[in-house]
Amino acid sequence: MTEPYVPIPYTALPHLSDDERIARVRAFRELMEARRSCRMFADAPVAREVIEEAVLAAGTAPSGANHQPWHFAIVSSPELRHRLRLGAEEEEAAFYAGKAGQEWLEALVPLGTDADKAYLDVAPWLIVVFGQRRGGIEPGDKKQNYYVTESVGIACGFLLAALHQAGLATLTHTPSPMGFLRELCGRPADEKPLMVIVVGRPAENATIPLHATRKKPLEQIASWL
Numbered sequence: 129m130t131e132p133y134v135p136i137p138y139t140a141l142p143h144l145s146d147d148e149r150i151a152r153v154r155a156f157r158e159l160m161e162a163r164r165s166c167r168m169f170a171d172a173p174v175a176r177e178v179i180e181e182a183v184l185a186a187g188t189a190p191s192g193a194n195h196q197p198w199h200f201a202i203v204s205s206p207e208l209r210h211r212l213r214l215g216a217e218e219e220e221a222a223f224y225a226g227k228a229g230q231e232w233l234e235a236l237v238p239l240g241t242d243a244d245k246a247y248l249d250v251a252p253w254l255i256v257v258f259g260q261r262r263g264g265i266e267p268g269d270k271k272q273n274y275y276v277t278e279s280v281g282i283a284c285g286f287l288l289a290a291l292h293q294a295g296l297a298t299l300t301h302t303p304s305p306m307g308f309l310r311e312l313c314g315r316p317a318d319e320k321p322l323m324v325i326v327v328g329r330p331a332e333n334a335t336i337p338l339h340a341t342r343k344k345p346l347e348q349i350a351s352w353l
């Protein structure tokens with residue numbers, strides 16, 4: 129049965145002056161500026177409730193027709209994490225051996241990445257993100273989903289922001305191709321693995337590529353019409 133349109137009052141938002149808005153959005157920008165992808169994790173545990181809250185935050189994201197076409201397979205078992213590492217390293221070995229092509233490999237030089245994915249064994253949580261081609265709001269729905277990649281991308285942005293707010297380091301990891309993740313997480317054929325979000329505390333002497341701190345200035349990323 130088609131759910132009817134039921135209008136309810138708009139969510140209460142605070143009444144702020146422009147100065148207050150600027151202060152708030154600047155504080156948020158400063159918070160997000162301090163996020164950096166991490167490739168050297170500590171094995172320190174992180175409570176499951178933190179991950180639950182962050183995933184719930186991701187689940188508040190907008191999505192095509194509100195179908196919420198995402199699934200987060202949350203891996204903490206050391207055995208599964210190790211299998212995920214082996215699967216990823218197999219793909220990455222081929223990728224770095226030349227499958228990626230010269231231009232892509234050159235783009236990765238300033239990041240210093242390679243086929244060794246030791247962090248997949250070390251970080252306490254791996255969130256494998258799937259996009260659902262079919263679904264709907266009710267469990268078991270198999271309706272057409274819309275704008276799956278866009279919707280899941282926004283949800284992952286929320287997830288990264290929430291985890292950063294919780295003082296955790298993350299890495300968006302995309303072993304290519306990612307088909308092995310579907311089998312590893314026991315997900316159905318109509319779900320597409322999109323990324324692995326690695327979560328934990330950074331290792332004590334963790335470093336980051338200087339390149340990652342180079343963000344484009346406003347003039348380069350925005351035009352005002």
Ligand SMILES: Cc1cc2nc3c(=O)[nH]c(=O)nc-3n(C[C@H](O)[C@H](O)[C@H](O)COP(=O)(O)O)c2cc1C
Pocket residue numbers: 163164165166167239241299300301302303323340341
């Ligand atoms: C869609 C996507 C895929 C990525 N895949 C990988 C990856 O497979 N391995 C990796 O080490 N970093 C990966 N990254 C992280 C980027 O290299 C990183 O975001 C970029 O260098 C900027 O650094 P920052 O996240 O610290 O701002 C990915 C990022 C995104 C958004």
